Amino acid sequence: MPQSKNDVVLEVKDLKMHFPITRGLFRKVVGMVKAVDGISFALKRGETLGLVGESGCGKTTVGRCISRLYQPTSGEIYFKGKNIADVPEKELKPLRRNISMIFQDPYSSLDPRQNAGSIVGEPMVVHRLVKSRDEYKEKVKHLFEIVGLNPELTTRYPHEFSGGQRQRIGIARALAADPDVIICDEPVSALDVSIQAQIINLLMDLKSEGEKRLTYIFIAHDLSVVKHISDRIAVMYLGRIVELTTPRELYNNPLHPYTQALLSAVPVPDPEVEENRERIILEGEVPSPLFPPNGCALHQRCPIATPECSKTVPPLRECSEDHWVACLRI
């Protein structure tokens, strides 16, 4: 696609995040947890990238590296053309304004001793975006309205809200500094299903209504949720992206054996179909990211693996238009 370069708001190149494991008095490094091991993708303005994978595959770590809550071990993160991977902590403040986060747990992500209004308004205070007390109050009330909360509730404390309302407060906080990119770290996993739909619709409305065209990275482990909201989906396994494509392509034509297994695990709400449905069950456990296998990370569990798979790390290749797969057999 001949899209202009400027349209790419975020580009990640070979991102790696290795956490050292230390032992003893002198903190000797005895191992490395390769939480994220070489991830690359690009995001256009206004796009939503869904990031899925099972627990411990590095989804959250990717999100936290991009928002620079972690200092990546290596790799480049270009935000609006500027590499932010190595920017020192002290110069990160402007970036914090442009990339915000929504957290998974609406119960622990809001300070219990701060009222809802000041939680939402804090980014504006931190980045000095308001000039007067009145303007501040006005903007906080406006944010409450945007996320569908009663603006009268600004003086209430987090414990007085329900889970869904709390997540709305979290979203309002993420919007307060007027960011370009919002990293949603499993924003609906802790909510019950009916509230999940409300929150997802809110996130989608925010994107279509705003003049700024928000870009989302939407981290989740629920495939149906991701399918609904994403423009493209990246499937992760053990710190790497194994498949990256549009939701339609992913659901109709999954190419990577891991994606196929993952999709076959989604239950069908029809008992007859469900009973006769063929399931691909991967054998064994997910290997430890402390000692990832050589070659393809999946080769020990893969139904179509060949000896070659245990030697070569498969690169992410474009198999058909906008459909990237990391598998040697495809």
Added chain:
Amino acid sequence: MADTIANIDQIVQSQSRATVSEWQRFVRTLTQRKVVVFALIIIALTVITAIFAPWLSPYDPNEKNFADSLQQPNRKHWLGTDLLGKDTLSRIIWGARTSLIVGIATCLASAILGSTLGMLAGYMGGVVNTIIMRFMDALMGFPMIVLALLLAGVLGNGMQNVIIALTVANLPGYTRLMCGMTLAVKENDYILAQKAIGSSNLRTLFLHILPNSFQPMIIMISTALGGIILAEAGLSFLGIGLSHEEVTWGGLVASGYSYLSTHPMLAFAPGLCVMLVVFSFNILGDGLRDALDPRLRGVL
């Protein structure tokens, strides 16, 4: 008709409840328990006594009157006199002053210093944590009274030096508590969220970690106050610390206890004062915790 009026009453009541201010709610929660009110009265009385000691005490606390030596409580001396004929009531009134000044000053100093160090250690982690906490461990190796004795001995007599000695001796407890609380609180997502929105470390520390870890501090401060009054008494008893001109409750207990069988009031009255004040501060700490916690709002 009566029903409608009752309904209107209810509506009016619920509305007035909704508009009640933070301060009113705080006061209401605090004074809901009778024992807290009792504690507040005792503390208020002690504070008033301490402030107005020169006007309240019937005699000069250091005035010797050998004619009235070792009197039992009587109309002239309500709580009796000691060996030198000093009036016990006057000495207790003046003692409130010294004990409160030493107690409160030490508490505030060690709480402020200790929680700052503890927060730093917990928040920064790594080398900072190791240096601060190992130093505190070393301090903790000494019993509080021994450490205070040592310091008071080095620094010399005087109220200021007693306060410094007791502050240092009290520091490790506060530091440890705050370090532990900070370690627990900083794992919460809302602290990570602070980093994500770009808050400075200072802002995160003082506006988010401190309010969330301060609750046990309030209780510890009020509990420690009693301990400090006792420790100061211990120092006076051992002859190190305050000079003989300065009257303290602990000193009174110490000098009175040898007459326990014949003149119990000499040790008993100041001892009772210490007990009541310590008890009151503990109860107040408890009440404050309930009243300050927004999570208990609506429950209490």
